[in-house]
Amino acid sequence: MMTGKPGKTPSDMKVADDEYPGIQPSGFGVYIHWPFCHKKCPYCDFNSHVRDQIDQSGFGNAIITELKTMAEISGFHGKPLDSVFFGGGTPSLMEAEIAGRILNTITSLFSVSEQCEITLEANPTFIEADRLQAFRDQGINRLSLGIQSLKDDQLAFLGRQHSAAEASEALAKAQHIFPRVSADFIYALPDQKLDEWQQQLSQILDLGCDHLSLYQLTLEQGTAFYSLAKRGRLTMLDETMALDQFLLTQEMCESRGMSAYEVSNHATPGQESRHNLIYWRGGDWLGAGPGAIGRFWHPENRQRVETRARKDPDGWREDVSKQGHGLSHHQGEDVTDYASEAVMMGLRLREGIRLSKIETLAGPRSEWLDEDEVGYLCDQGLLSFHDDCLTLTDDGKTVMNTVIGRILK
Ligand code: SF4
Structure with missing residues (x-):
């Protein structure tokens, strides 16, 4: 079922990472996409859908089926796994038992050790925070919490469903339950002042997270903010002011021992996201779920392969039930495409x-x-x-x- 251009595939390519002292191994990960959210945030262009009712078990089973197919397609049965990432959408809205069943399947397909990083994205609403222990019991060992702001007015502007107080409560709970916790924040909001961000970032750095993802607000096509801006009803922060906030962010994080290991990602030493490092270092990962992307070197023909699943959840599920996967694209890349990917992703990293x-x-x-x-x-x-x-x-x-x-x- 491989389609598309054959590309140049040097038969004698060597890819052992230990041939490159100073550069960390690229790793192998599995990405699971849960495409549902309670509400669409106005800045978000992820593949997320709002539904009154979700057949959780049906979607969980389809992800499991697609995972088995991906293990076949990739030839990665039994390969040592460095990370699993449940992203979305809002995967913390998934029943924890379903996450557990998916993890059991992953364990049966690949070689999963105690060291494997298993991350779940969550929002700090009461509903989700209430269920954190259940996810921990199923084997999740790292939580990535989408807090976005410590100010209620900014949270309202971003269309978030939690308050700053709820976020602090959820974070404290997560830190109690999970060995590793990351939090996401958005800055460079329209009209945001440098001294306000300075104050807020100082509070953020006091929260005791070992990993922070700090993103500038950007306009993405197809989002509600994009339409508002097009109609002149939303003005983004001036670029120079956004740059000042970026530079301040680098300086403050560095002075607190959380320098940027990637342009927007900061961690204390050793707490970098192993999963995202796989993307940035050009490693291998398989994707399962609506809209999930995977990229890997096929072990037999040594060709870099890209897979993309259908985005529409119902169409994807129908395809999985008919053919064992919901892929709309499964193609070998030309090696120069790999070079572009490696440069674009790798230069984001401090290690280069x-x-x-x-x-x-x-x-x-x-x-x-x-x-x-x-x-x-x-x-x-x-x-x-x-x-x-x-x-x-x-x-x-x-x-x-x-x-x-x-x-x-
Ligand atoms: S909760 Fe996350 S994935 Fe869902 S719409 Fe908001 S930003 Fe997007």
């Missing part, structure tokens, strides 16, 4: 990218990298290149997309 590692997989750098442009941007202080390792400088991070666009062929 090892060019010779990408070359081993994707062929000579001259085919996918504009080396003159790299040299120029190094001279401009936006990139740094030492010992085969290319990284963005602090200034480069502020114009990351432009830099990446310029150096890729």
Whole structure:
């Protein structure tokens, strides 16, 4: 059922991570997408759907079926697994027992050790916070809480269903139950002032999270905010002010031992999200659920494969019942596509990218990298290149997309 372009696939490619001292292994993960939410947030372009009634068991069984198919397609049966991530949507609205059944299936398909990071995304509403212990009992060992703001007026603007007090309560509860807890926040809101964000970030850093995802509000096509902005009814924060808030964020987090290991992600040493590192380091992951994406090196033909599932939950489920998966796309990538992915994702990381590692997989750098442009941007202080390792400088991070666009062929 493999479709699409065959691409260049060097038969003698070596991908052992231990050949690259200083660069961490890329890892293997499984992503599960639960596509339902109580309400659509006006800034969100994720594949999330609001339904009066959800056949939880039916969707859980379909995810299990698709997981089994993905293990077959990938040839990864028995492969040691570094992480599982339940994302969405709002996976904490799933019955915990269903998450447990999915995890049992994963354990039967792959090699899962005690060290495997198993993350669940949750919102801090009472309904979800009430059920955190049940998820812990099913084997979830890391919680990612979508708090977004510690101010009630900002939460209302973002269309969130919880208050700041509920968020603090849910976080304290999560920290009591789970060994590892991360929290998400959004800043650079329209009219947000630098000193307000400074004050709020200081409070956030006092919450004792070992991992923080701190995102600037952006306008995404298809969202309610996007339509409002188009009609002139929403004005985003001025870019210079947003940049000041980004720089302040880097400085404050660093001074509290939580420097950015990725542009928007901060952690105390050792608490980085292993799952997201798999994406950023160009590792292997399988996706299951409506709209889930997977990317992996097929162990037999050494081809980088991308899978994408249908987004519409009912159509996806129907396809799973007919053919064992809901994939709308299953295609081998050209190795230069892999090089672009590796550069785009890897430069987000503080550790950067090892060019010779990408070359081993994707062929000579001259085919996918504009080396003159790299040299120029190094001279401009936006990139740094030492010992085969290319990284963005602090200034480069502020114009990351432009830099990446310029150096890729
Ligand atoms: S709860 Fe999360 S996934 Fe659902 S609509 Fe809001 S931001 Fe999107």
